[in-house]
Ligand SMILES: Nc1ncnc2c1ncn2[C@@H]1O[C@H](COP(=O)(O)OP(=O)(O)O)[C@@H](O)[C@H]1O
């Protein structure tokens with residue numbers, strides 16, 4: 515078993531003429547905390563989509579745990595231990611926190627949810643859900659409706675849903691975007707306290723947050739690798755400052 519859990523070799527994702535991800539190669543070590551930064555449209559979310567199988571790379575190769583997953587569908591990659599949160603909220607507001615956890619654990623869509631039938635979690639699912647809610651600091655909110663949660667708590671729930679299956683690789687797409695400073699502190703603390711054996715790749719614009727969470731930063735621009743380094747180096751990097759200049763720091 516190598517130290518590298520995720521390996522991308524010359525990965526490209528093309529949408530017609532647009533190279534959303536262009537020849538990106540990456541190595542992520544087991545247990546690493548890595549940030550992916552870059553301006554709006556840099557290809558960060560598309561890179562996550564390529565890793566999770568939502569889009570198929572048009573070139574290159576992706577290995578997870580020394581296994582070629584380039585052609586695997588999303589559910590097979592999830593079964594390998596890859597989990598992610600979405601940049602845009604993906605919750606069911608009329609259901610409770612626990613019911614959303616059930617959907618996440620069973621890989622179901624809301625329309626398949628049995629509102630009046632057997633919607634009890636099995637013992638094993640219950641344990642997994644409780645553990646993930648605890649890690650996300652939502653243990654006391656399991657019975658609340660999602661529509662009653664604050665926006666910050668909703669982001670915590672998304673994290674809990676991604677953690678529920680016990681992933682070995684967790685991809686977080688702008689987990690703190692749109693949060694108040696107080697909510698941001700909670701989400702940052704949740705991420706920092708996640709078990710060391712979970713490898714985390716985080717898309718995030720806030721350099722202070724990145725600096726406090728990750729070991730290594732990769733910067734993309736126009737789909738391409740621009741630079742990488744330790745967070746402090748990255749903050750001083752002139753090329754990176756240039757690509758961010760005059761661009762919005764946050765986007766929907
Ligand atoms: N499904 C898609 N179809 C066509 N173009 C897409 C699709 N997804 C993303 N793009 C385009 O790919 C580029 C990269 O987008 P994205 O990966 O969302 O960037 P980021 O997350 O870094 O802001 C953008 O120009 C975006 O419009």
Ligand SMILES: [Mg+2]
Nearest residue numbers: 558559560601
């Ligand atoms: Mg994005």
